[in-house]
């Protein structure tokens with residue numbers, strides 16, 4: 676069987692690894708731990724640390740969660756990266772609305788933080804991820820800016836940045852789009868799944 680078909684079969688047969696004894700298929704809207712399905716991913720959940728633009732720990736848990744439907748797409752992205760010796764870095768994933776309000780208090784600028792008073796924001800839908808890349812040994816791949824660099828360096832015009840950084844960000848963008856994600860113009864790291872799910876929070 677060709678590799679791509681084998682991977683699809685594996686995805687279709689995927690079960691919730693946490694409750695494996697139940698053998699129940701996981702609904703696409705179920706929030707699952709990314710690391711359960713993509714062990715190669717580097718989980719660096721910044722809002723679970725003080726290393727973020729607020730300088731405070733916003734999340735009590737360091738688990739990076741996404742809807743299973745979105746994780747299935749991210750698995751395909753990682754499978755292509757495997758062949759290049761690269762790993763995804765997850766800087767943020769599911770973000771509860773309370774956390775969105777805390778980020779908004781510190782940076783009430785809708786260019787860089789979605790306004791939680793207006794809508795259920797993208798990260799709170801469980802289908803949005805803040806992502807970068809490392810090499811196989813965890814060495815960061817050069818990108819246009821640091822995470823949450825709230826300046827024009829972060830936008831997808833990819834101007835006034837080193838050529839390598841532009842090429843790397845564009846490679847990631849092409850791959851994410853191939854598997855059903857759309858990037859947010861003002862932040863090269865922020866991608867939403869083109870599908871939305873009826874989110875099931877554990």
Ligand SMILES: C[C@@H](N)C(=O)N[C@H](C)C(=O)O
Pocket residue numbers: 767778785786787788789796797798805823859862865
């Ligand atoms: C705060 C930043 N990491 C981010 O995710 N911004 C977008 C616009 C959001 O808040 O949804």
Ligand SMILES: [Zn+2]
Pocket residue numbers: 767798803804805864865866
């Ligand atoms: Zn984001």
